[in-house]
Amino acid sequence: MSTKSSPRAPQRSRTASPNRRERAVDHRAAGASAAPTFKPIHTRRTFEEICERIREQLALGVLKPGDKLPAERELAQQLGVSRNVLREALRSLEMAGVLRLQKGVKGGAFIQQGDTRRMNEVMRDMLSLGTISVRELSEARVHVLDLVVQLACANARRADLDALEANIERTELATKEGRLLDRVECSREFYKLLAASTGNKVIAMIVDSVTEIHMRFVYAKVASSGVAMARLAEKRRQFLAALSERDVALASRLLRSHLESVQRMLEQDPGAMSLHVALADVQPGMRR
Amino acid sequence: MSTKSSPRAPQRSRTASPNRRERAVDHRAAGASAAPTFKPIHTRRTFEEICERIREQLALGVLKPGDKLPAERELAQQLGVSRNVLREALRSLEMAGVLRLQKGVKGGAFIQQGDTRRMNEVMRDMLSLGTISVRELSEARVHVLDLVVQLACANARRADLDALEANIERTELATKEGRLLDRVECSREFYKLLAASTGNKVIAMIVDSVTEIHMRFVYAKVASSGVAMARLAEKRRQFLAALSERDVALASRLLRSHLESVQRMLEQDPGAMSLHVALADVQPGMRR
DNA sequence: TTCCATTGAATGGGTGATCCATTTAATAAT
DNA sequence: ATTATTAAATGGATCACCCATTCAATGGAA
Numbered sequence: 001m002s003t004k005s006s007p008r009a010p011q012r013s014r015t016a017s018p019n020r021r022e023r024a025v026d027h028r029a030a031g032a033s034a035a036p037t038f039k040p041i042h043t044r045r046t047f048e049e050i051c052e053r054i055r056e057q058l059a060l061g062v063l064k065p066g067d068k069l070p071a072e073r074e075l076a077q078q079l080g081v082s083r084n085v086l087r088e089a090l091r092s093l094e095m096a097g098v099l100r101l102q103k104g105v106k107g108g109a110f111i112q113q114g115d116t117r118r119m120n121e122v123m124r125d126m127l128s129l130g131t132i133s134v135r136e137l138s139e140a141r142v143h144v145l146d147l148v149v150q151l152a153c154a155n156a157r158r159a160d161l162d163a164l165e166a167n168i169e170r171t172e173l174a175t176k177e178g179r180l181l182d183r184v185e186c187s188r189e190f191y192k193l194l195a196a197s198t199g200n201k202v203i204a205m206i207v208d209s210v211t212e213i214h215m216r217f218v219y220a221k222v223a224s225s226g227v228a229m230a231r232l233a234e235k236r237r238q239f240l241a242a243l244s245e246r247d248v249a250l251a252s253r254l255l256r257s258h259l260e261s262v263q264r265m266l267e268q269d270p271g272a273m274s275l276h277v278a279l280a281d282v283q284p285g286m287r288r
Numbered sequence: 289m290s291t292k293s294s295p296r297a298p299q300r301s302r303t304a305s306p307n308r309r310e311r312a313v314d315h316r317a318a319g320a321s322a323a324p325t326f327k328p329i330h331t332r333r334t335f336e337e338i339c340e341r342i343r344e345q346l347a348l349g350v351l352k353p354g355d356k357l358p359a360e361r362e363l364a365q366q367l368g369v370s371r372n373v374l375r376e377a378l379r380s381l382e383m384a385g386v387l388r389l390q391k392g393v394k395g396g397a398f399i400q401q402g403d404t405r406r407m408n409e410v411m412r413d414m415l416s417l418g419t420i421s422v423r424e425l426s427e428a429r430v431h432v433l434d435l436v437v438q439l440a441c442a443n444a445r446r447a448d449l450d451a452l453e454a455n456i457e458r459t460e461l462a463t464k465e466g467r468l469l470d471r472v473e474c475s476r477e478f479y480k481l482l483a484a485s486t487g488n489k490v491i492a493m494i495v496d497s498v499t500e501i502h503m504r505f506v507y508a509k510v511a512s513s514g515v516a517m518a519r520l521a522e523k524r525r526q527f528l529a530a531l532s533e534r535d536v537a538l539a540s541r542l543l544r545s546h547l548e549s550v551q552r553m554l555e556q557d558p559g560a561m562s563l564h565v566a567l568a569d570v571q572p573g574m575r576r
Numbered sequence: 577t578t579c580c581a582t583t584g585a586a587t588g589g590g591t592g593a594t595c596c597a598t599t600t601a602a603t604a605a606t
Numbered sequence: 607a608t609t610a611t612t613a614a615a616t617g618g619a620t621c622a623c624c625c626a627t628t629c630a631a632t633g634g635a636a
Contacts, residue, residue, distance in 0.1 A: 045618070047379060058416040059567035065417055071587060082620045084372050087588085088379040091335060095380040098413055104628025105586040114419030122406050123490075125386055128346040129353055131402030132489045140490035143435055151431070201420045202411075202428035206494055279347035333589070359616060370591045375617085392599025393615040583632075589625075596619075604611070 046081055050089035053079075058098070058111070069099070069109040116201065119209040127213060128279060134217075141210040142259055145191070148207055149255055151198035153248045160197035164240050167193055172233040180228050181219065188215040190236065216278040221266055224277075229262060334369055338377035341367075346386070346399070357387070357397040404489065407497040415501060416567060422505075429498040430547055433479070436495055437543055439486035441536045448485035452528050455481055460521040468516050469507065476503040478524065504566040509554055512565075517550060 057063040069075055072090070076083040090109055093099045097115035102108060126132045152160075171186040188211060195207035222228060235258055242251035345351040357363055360378070364371040378397055381387045385403035390396060414420045440448075455478050462471040476499060483495035510516060523546055530539035 047618095051383070055413070055416070056568065058413075060564050073587085084375075084621085085619060088376050090588095091376040092380050092383040095339070096383065096409075096413065098417070101588060102628090103588045103626075105584095106629060107587050107627080109588090112417070114414040114417035116414065116419065118410050118413075119407065121384075122410060124347075125343070125384065125406075126402040126404065126489075126493070128343070129386070129400070129402035131404065132493070136488045136490045140488055140494075143439070143491070144432075147431055147435055200424045200428055201414075202424045202498070203431070205414070205420070206428075210490070276348050280344065335589090361616085372592085373590060378617095389617065390599090391597075391617045393613095394600060395598080395616050397617090577636100579634105579636075581632105581634085583630105585628105585630090587626100587628080589627095591622100591624075593622095594620080597617090599616080600614090602611100602613080604609100606607100606609070 046085050047089040047092065050079060050081065050086060051092055054089070054093060055098070063111050065111050065113045067111045069111075071108060116205040116208065119205050120212045123209045123213055124279065127275065134275060137210055137213060138263065141207075141214055142256070144203070144207055144210065145194075145255060145259065146252055148195055148198055148203060149243075149252045150248055151200065151203065152194055152243060153246045153251060155199040156197040156243060157199075160193065161240065161244055163193045164190065164197070164236075164243075168233055168236045168240065171236065175228075175233060180222050180226070183228065183232065184215060184219045184222055187218065187232075188212065213278075217266055218262070220278045225269070227265065229265065334373050335377040335380065338367060338369065338374060339380055342377070342381060343386070351399050353399050353401045355399045357399075359396060404493040404496065407493050408500045411497045411501055412567065415563065422563060425498055425501060426551065429495075429502055430544070432491070432495055432498065433482075433543060433547065434540055436483055436486055436491065437531070437540045438536055439488065439491065440482055440531060441534045441539060443487040444485040444531060445487075448481065449528065449532055451481045452478065452485070452524075452531075456521055456524045456528065459524065463516075463521060468510050468514070471516065471520070472503060472507045472510055475506065475520075476500065501566075505554055506550070508566045513557070515553065517553065 072083055072086060076086040090099060094101055097112060097118045099109045100112050167186060167190050171183055174183040174186055191211045192208055195204040239251055239254045242254055360371055360374060364374040378387060382389055385400060385406045387397045388400050455474060459471055459474040462474055479499040480496055483492040527539055527542045530542060
């Protein structure tokens with residue numbers, strides 16, 4: 001052991017620390033196939049354990065949104081880990097949208113209301129990493145939106161329709177004043193409102209995540225070429241009318257034809273529509 | 289300033305450190321509504337900045353799956369941050385499935401192929417936090433699966449159908465041998481294969497995430513009550529036949545009626561179907 | 577009494593030094 | 607040629623700090 005006399009005082013016994021969590025070896029057979037699978041060890045690390053424990057408390061309902069975790073220094077001691085490694089865990093959970101860390105006395109780690117925008121990030125990462133393609137994303141969006149129209153026709157409430165109406169008015173205003181990029185932002189919001197009008201947050205979350213990315217491409221296109229979808233507000237009005245009449249077939253047809261025309265707009269001059277251009281910068285309102 | 293002479297040697301000037309990143313104040317107007325919004329400062333923290341920079345490199349295509357980041361010590365120096373805070377960022381990215389950290393010489397932080405299972409975790413968290421409900425999840429699942437049937441009828445390839453066939457055989461075997469929980473695992477895999485047969489990974493990812501949770505409920509039910517869906521393999525065979533014939537209407541009808549009967553099974557004795565029971569423990573094969 | 581400035585403690589944010597365990601390549605011994 | 611040893615690089619983890627922010631308690635001025 002290197003005994004260079006450093007100025008570190010403590011030098012406590014470090015080996016065989018009392019909090020070495022050993023992996024409970026998992027002998028459960030199961031698995032659909034009877035193939036002997038032996039891989040997945042990967043030495044559980046402290047911060048994973050911590051994350052899991054906190055998520056467990058969450059799933060058990062012991063921790064609920066609004067609750068506060070003990071202070072870092074105290075929780076670290078309770079868990080028998082260093083403050084640094086605890087912070088790694090808290091950071092991960094914060095990035096995952098589970099926690100919010102707040103400074104100052106009376107600060108701490110607070111359990112958050114779930115942030116549905118997390119799914120956007122998943123989609124973005126999958127696209128960045130090449131796991132999914134733009135084509136798959138567009139296709140999924142078209143199909144899911146078709147489903148959304150059905151559900152919205154069935155479930156949309158007065159307030160939902162009013163919100164869509166208000167959105168269309170903002171779109172008209174932006175069009176009149178030539179604020180093209182704001183109009184894109186209006187579109188993003190339109191689909192968000194439409195998705196919300198299904199009354200199903202799972203579906204809304206899915207739609208938002210694919211729409212967020214789609215709109216980046218539209219944004220990039222509009223910003224670079226200055227082109228803009230013609231008669232946008234008018235088309236929206238027709239669609240909203242069909243939705244208000246609960247006319248699934250018509251609403252569905254209108255939306256589909258609109259989506260196709262947008263797609264054509266995006267696809268002309270395809271060279272400019274780089275994945276990287278669209279994903280690279282973050283536009284206002286599109287922040288996570 | 290407290291000048292208690294600690295044994296710490298360096299004591300470098302710490303204030304006004306050269307790597308204080310200041311927020312480029314964002315004056316872009318935009319936003320759909322003209323309401324003067326002033327909130328969103330929240331003092332960007334170092335680890336967020338680091339995460340974002342790495343994601344940026346990813347989106348730009350500078351970093352690709354398989355690439356290795358510089359060693360922690362070196363990267364920390366390059367970024368002008370401490371190694372600890374760099375690790376917080378790397379940890380977050382690892383949890384997000386973007387990186388994999390590997391020990392030893394020749395180890396490091398490697399960019400990963402995107403892991404679609406991340407979406408499962410999002411769903412789970414949203415459910416744990418009460419942001420979405422089981423009802424919404426089931427409803428979304430039914431609708432999305434209906435869409436899946438359409439797409440699968442249109443796109444499923446020979447290999448996909450064969451995989452489904454093989455899965456049904458495993459289901460039969462498990463049934464014959466009374467391995468009820470394995471049979472649940474087979475079901476999970478069945479839907480995974482079905483989703484994959486759409487040829488669209490976005491949709492597959494969505495289906496998998498909702499199915500994973502659904503199956504936890506089924507698993508909990510089967511494990512606690514010992515009941516089991518009757519004539520499962522037989523129903524699957526009928527469905528697969530319809531799928532092979534590209535008979536959307538029939539396949540859709542068969543699946544829907546099956547899903548309804550499963551739902552009925554789950555809903556009898558509703559007291560036992562606690563959210564916490566289903567989410568709390570992690571079954572084999574259902575690990576992230 | 578009421579109000580406002582000051583103070584001080586608690587908390588998250590961040591740093592640097594150090595040690596440990598694992599992994600791999602280079603080297604030495606057989 | 608094979609095998610054991612060694613050394614270096616890397617992530618994993620800890621400790622002991624310091625800083626900036628926040629907010630309740632305190633105390634003096636109006």
